[in-house]
Amino acid sequence: MNNPYQPIKTKILKVITETPQIKTFVLKPENHFKFEAGQFIQLTVPGVGEGPFTPSSSPYDLEKIEVTIMRVGKVTSALHKMKEDDVVGIRGPYGNRYPVEKWKNKEILIVGGGVGFAPLRSLFLSLTHNIKDYKKIVFCYGAKTPQDIVYKEAVLDRWQREFGKNVSFRITVDRGDETWKGKVGLVTTTLDNLDEEISSIPESVSVVCGPPVMMKFTTLKLLDVGYKPENIYLSMEKNMSCGIGKCGHCQLGKFLVCRDGPVFTYDQLKDIPAIWD
Amino acid sequence: MKELFLSKDNYQRFLEKILSKFSLYAPLQKGDFLFYQKVSKENISDIIIDTKRAIHPLKSFFIPARRKVSEYFNSSLTLDQKERVILGAKACDLNALKISDSVYTGEKFGAEYKDPFYISARERTILISSDCMAPDENCFCNLLGSKPFPEEGFDLNLSSLEEGFVVQVGSEKGEKLIKECESLFSSVDQDMIKKREKRREKAFKLLEKTNREFKTAVSYRELVKNSYDSPVWKEHSESCVDCGGCNQICPTCRCFLLSDKKVGEKYERYYLWDACLLTGFSRVAGGANPRKMLSQRFANRLFCKFYFFPENISIDACTGCGRCIAVCIGKIDMRKVFRDLAVERKIPVGLENE
Numbered sequence: 276m277n278n279p280y281q282p283i284k285t286k287i288l289k290v291i292t293e294t295p296q297i298k299t300f301v302l303k304p305e306n307h308f309k310f311e312a313g314q315f316i317q318l319t320v321p322g323v324g325e326g327p328f329t330p331s332s333s334p335y336d337l338e339k340i341e342v343t344i345m346r347v348g349k350v351t352s353a354l355h356k357m358k359e360d361d362v363v364g365i366r367g368p369y370g371n372r373y374p375v376e377k378w379k380n381k382e383i384l385i386v387g388g389g390v391g392f393a394p395l396r397s398l399f400l401s402l403t404h405n406i407k408d409y410k411k412i413v414f415c416y417g418a419k420t421p422q423d424i425v426y427k428e429a430v431l432d433r434w435q436r437e438f439g440k441n442v443s444f445r446i447t448v449d450r451g452d453e454t455w456k457g458k459v460g461l462v463t464t465t466l467d468n469l470d471e472e473i474s475s476i477p478e479s480v481s482v483v484c485g486p487p488v489m490m491k492f493t494t495l496k497l498l499d500v501g502y503k504p505e506n507i508y509l510s511m512e513k514n515m516s517c518g519i520g521k522c523g524h525c526q527l528g529k530f531l532v533c534r535d536g537p538v539f540t541y542d543q544l545k546d547i548p549a550i551w552d
Numbered sequence: 553m554k555e556l557f558l559s560k561d562n563y564q565r566f567l568e569k570i571l572s573k574f575s576l577y578a579p580l581q582k583g584d585f586l587f588y589q590k591v592s593k594e595n596i597s598d599i600i601i602d603t604k605r606a607i608h609p610l611k612s613f614f615i616p617a618r619r620k621v622s623e624y625f626n627s628s629l630t631l632d633q634k635e636r637v638i639l640g641a642k643a644c645d646l647n648a649l650k651i652s653d654s655v656y657t658g659e660k661f662g663a664e665y666k667d668p669f670y671i672s673a674r675e676r677t678i679l680i681s682s683d684c685m686a687p688d689e690n691c692f693c694n695l696l697g698s699k700p701f702p703e704e705g706f707d708l709n710l711s712s713l714e715e716g717f718v719v720q721v722g723s724e725k726g727e728k729l730i731k732e733c734e735s736l737f738s739s740v741d742q743d744m745i746k747k748r749e750k751r752r753e754k755a756f757k758l759l760e761k762t763n764r765e766f767k768t769a770v771s772y773r774e775l776v777k778n779s780y781d782s783p784v785w786k787e788h789s790e791s792c793v794d795c796g797g798c799n800q801i802c803p804t805c806r807c808f809l810l811s812d813k814k815v816g817e818k819y820e821r822y823y824l825w826d827a828c829l830l831t832g833f834s835r836v837a838g839g840a841n842p843r844k845m846l847s848q849r850f851a852n853r854l855f856c857k858f859y860f861f862p863e864n865i866s867i868d869a870c871t872g873c874g875r876c877i878a879v880c881i882g883k884i885d886m887r888k889v890f891r892d893l894a895v896e897r898k899i900p901v902g903l904e905n906e
């Protein structure tokens with residue numbers, strides 16, 4: 276029987292503590308598993324439940340997948356207690372992906388907030404895999420405090436050394452501390468003076484993922500500085516149960532986020548009431 | 553469509569024949585309502601198929617309120633293969649199956665992930681529907697362009713006459729069932745068809761009379777458009793007690809929740825009916841909820857029926873069966889909601905609409 280509710284047995288290879296609330300789990304599914312940047316999986320903690328998460332690793336890495344998860348409730352707390360060699364389940368991949376082939380030779384602006392970095396890391400790794408295909412990448416990220424920055428070593432150092440030629444980084448925190456030498460301010464402040472980096476905003480694409488308030492104000496600002504609604508890509512978070520277009524939980528206007536998303540352009544969503552709630 | 557005659561006596565023999573081969577479910581009276589119940593030799597003569605729909609939605613045969621869908625990493629769950637017959641479904645029941653079929657087996661709702669449990673439950677069921685002859689005060693299928701008698705979606709349909717039934721054969725499954733007891737059926741004559749049409753006409757007239765005051769000059773689909781901010785949602789949901797009963801009883805409400813249960817070191821996964829009227833339905837981590845207010849959830853249920861489904865599969869996800877009106881503790885009647893949405897926009901309603 277082809278049972279879409281049945282997860283694949285998956286081993287935890289490693290657990291990386293990113294911040295006090297966020298851990299990255301390196302997973303090895305028993306069966307072959309391939310996804311593309313932007314798609315999500317349903318992750319089962321046996322006996323506790325399931326939740327939707329986006330892989331944060333490179334889609335080109337076929338050996339393992341990584342998910343970066345913030346502890347917020349039942350399933351995520353149980354997961355945070357799990358260790359190397361423990362068994363979880365995954366279903367998927369589900370939903371659509373970032374249409375990167377449409378972005379060739381373009382300037383790409385990526386804006387992330389908090390744990391919303393997860394799908395953007397996967398996107399970033401997938402873009403930088405073929406970095407010559409894109410004109411320029413601007414990577415903006417905001418966290419509450421320096422302690423809350425995920426993939427800290429990569430964003431603050433390794434990526435900057437590796438990709439500094441083609442990518443510019445704008446990292447900010449809401450509140451600094453004595454060690455922080457970088458920018459302080461909400462993530463929307465990283466969008467000031469964008470024209471210093473991006474030569475043609477109307478042609479450029481932007482990709483946003485983060486908490487709802489952050490997505491709202493970022494989108495408004497992007498529109499304000501001249502991004503076209505069809506060039507603003509948003510990863511929408513809605514309550515999900517099945518992930519496969521059946522259970523009705525993720526309905527958003529005429530869409531189902533698990534089927535038609537999670538990646539939408541603002542143009543698709545702009546007429547739906549209360550999209551940010 | 554092939555049509556045959558089944559006399560009253562032969563109807564009893566036909567039911568006995570069915571009972572000898574299959575499990576049979578049919579509407580039986582219990583208190584104020586009809587419920588689908590398992591039929592045995594003892595209650596076979598209590599079956600009521602020629603009044604109105606049962607209160608119990610037909611969906612529960614295909615989407616039970618609770619069903620095990622996964623068992624740790626073991627994919628050998630078995631599906632029940634036993635054939636069964638459901639007798640006495642009405643047009644509004646069959647129309648509702650179009651919605652659940654589209655979701656669980658169709659192309660528009662995750663075509664790669666068809667639901668094997670639903671599919672097998674549908675396949676092993678023979679549907680014998682019947683004409684509705686006594687719609688009650690909550691029925692309004694006529695307002696949605698439907699008829700009180702089945703036109704498609706059945707294996708056999710029975711139209712009751714004084715002397716017996718006109719039987720329509722709607723599928724191969726139905727044909728096969730007839731073949732097994734061919735001698736019980738004879739040919740229909742024009743007189744019988746005329747009588748059937750007369751009875752159908754009578755039921756339809758009754759519906760029109762009941763719903764005259766609610767008839768809006770434009771469709772419900774048009775009325776929900778751009779109504780998000782209307783005060784009508786708040787006014788009508790004032791008496792709602794947030795019980796989710798309207799969702800559960802509705803034959804087209806098909807939302808569910810996957811819920812895992814710990815069993816020793818393993819787990820079992822169940823699929824449970826869920827209800828969009830309940831506050832947790834759309835809540836996400838950290839307590840954010842796009843439909844915090846009851847009036848938003850109340851409106852959402854009707855947006856789903858008259859906006860979401862029409863946009864996706866071009867049919868309304870409401871069959872006008874009136875079950876949600878019949879069970880509502882708050883005495884909420886969606887016909888009045890739409891009447892008020894129309895009034896608000898100065899669209900003619902009821903008698904002024906004629």
Ligand SMILES: Cc1cc2nc3c(=O)[nH]c(=O)nc-3n(C[C@H](O)[C@H](O)[C@H](O)COP(=O)(O)OP(=O)(O)OC[C@H]3O[C@@H](n4cnc5c(N)ncnc54)[C@H](O)[C@@H]3O)c2cc1C
Pocket residue numbers: 315325326327328329330342343344345346347348349350351352390393394511512513514515516537835836837838839
């Ligand atoms: C497409 C998608 C991708 C996501 N990717 C990530 C990611 O990469 N990293 C990450 O940390 N988080 C991600 N999330 C959010 C994550 O799914 C929730 O934080 C998680 O499900 C919370 O589960 P919980 O049991 O710990 O929380 P609780 O607060 O205990 O439970 C929340 C309640 O809401 C239900 N629920 C269903 N769907 C959701 C949802 N989307 N969010 C919150 N609750 C939900 C749960 O079943 C439960 O009833 C993503 C969400 C979506 C929709």
Ligand code: SF4
Pocket residue numbers: 791792793794795796797798799829876879880881882883884
């Ligand atoms: S049945 Fe009536 S009271 Fe119960 S949730 Fe539905 S509308 Fe509200």
Ligand code: SF4
Pocket residue numbers: 798801802803804805857869870871872873874875876877
């Ligand atoms: S919404 Fe009410 S009238 Fe319409 S199908 Fe559901 S229960 Fe029947």
Ligand code: FES
Pocket residue numbers: 514515516517518519520521522523524525526531532533534
């Ligand atoms: S999560 Fe079930 S329909 Fe989208």
